[in-house]
Amino acid sequence: MKRIYMDHGATTPMREEVLEAMLPYLKEIHGNPSSFHSFGREARKGMDEAREKVARALGASSPEEIYFTSSGTESDNLAVKGIARALSSRGNHIITSSIEHHAVLDTVKHLGEEGFEVTFLPVDEYGMVDPKDLEAALTDRTILASIMMANNEVGTIQPVEEMARICHEKEVYFHTDAVQAIGHLPVNLEKQPFDLLSLSAHKFYGPKGIGALYVRKGTKIKQILFGGGQERKLRPSTENIPAIVGLGRAIELAVENIPEKSAALTALRDRLFKGLQEEIEDIRVNGHPTQRLPGNVNISVAYVEGESILLSLDLKGIAISSGSACTSGALDPSHVLMAMGLDHQTAHGSLRFSLGKENSEEEVDYVIESLKEIVERLRKMSSVYKK
């Protein structure tokens, strides 16, 4: 059976070029970059080059502002906790949004349990944070605001530059989780005033289990792992050299020709949106009509539950995801959709298609046709379907 992958928001396949770059470091180059000898030096060289590539891709002023971590999750944890630990004598208030990935959301909640004051900013029906709400939430005890660059479920692109400026007027640090944005939205830290930025290689055709945190020079941050002196003591543990090299190569490729790639993906996305809306009755678009990631399509199908659709699509070889509680093992549907004010039925019937560079128009058309059939079938057996 031909399989169609439209779940790039979950992870992406690794590019051939990335594998090629990694192979020597999985084979002959096996040294520990902290070692004094030639084995260590050649590993360090690979790591240093990767760090330079990441710095260049982001427009960072120096490779020293890049810290490798094990994942997007770890980068988010380090950013939020690391700032909280470093600045707890100055203030105890942290601001984030109600639609962050759990890597930020639950870290902030955890700090709340420890005694920090925490604010979760609301979003509008499109999943957008209002910078005015951020401004109003700032107090003289605020030390950090963390707002994602683009949301992983509904793709809404947040006004993060404006929010970073608002924070800086009050001398508050600003962190952005750019895990979903890299390769889709241009990032240039020379112009964008973020103090910290998280990224994860597997979302842009790199390997899984490797991420980075950008920390602007002079930012006060403390380590959350303790051990050796790696990553200038901010993130100890022997570096995962093959993955770091893969991350470097992947980000170099990801930031090439962003306008062209985004335009192509947006065209494909809009074809999918249009086809679904034309072919299937009673569906609703979730997220912002224009301020959204190029590859993100999120809809709710009325009268049917998301997992049953996912299961049916999977039988046809089509891979997507849903914000229904049933697909996450949780008891509640997606916190993002609920924060946007969706009712339970609409959230349970939500589907996310996240397109990538291998997807074609034919695939999009096949998915529309397949979904139409599946929805008709499931609605026939639905207890809430009103004909």
Added chain:
Amino acid sequence: MYNEIVMDHFQNPRNIGEMTEPSGVGEVGNMKCGDIMKIFIKVEDGVIEDINFLTFGCGAAIASSSVLTEMVKGKTLEEALAITNKQVADELGGLPEAKMHCSNLAADALHKAIEDYRQKQTA
């Protein structure tokens, strides 16, 4: 994640659709969890002659409603009342742990349908 029996019932659900003039109807579940099952029964001489279902829910919810209709057809009301959610899951060869309490409610819906029938009888 689901076994073959569950997938068979999910792909080829038995006895779906609304029933005209049912003897009893039972509905369980709520939209918060995302599963709502509706069971329709036709009773003659204390025996369930016909049974249909409509379900909004995940694969497990659909499969458990479907298999229940097969388990129940031709049974007396007493026999039907003795059927438990656990037996429905067993008949499916088991369900993932996470689905056991939220999506495995078909027997409850059946019991409500029988209750509904009995109330109509005494009314």
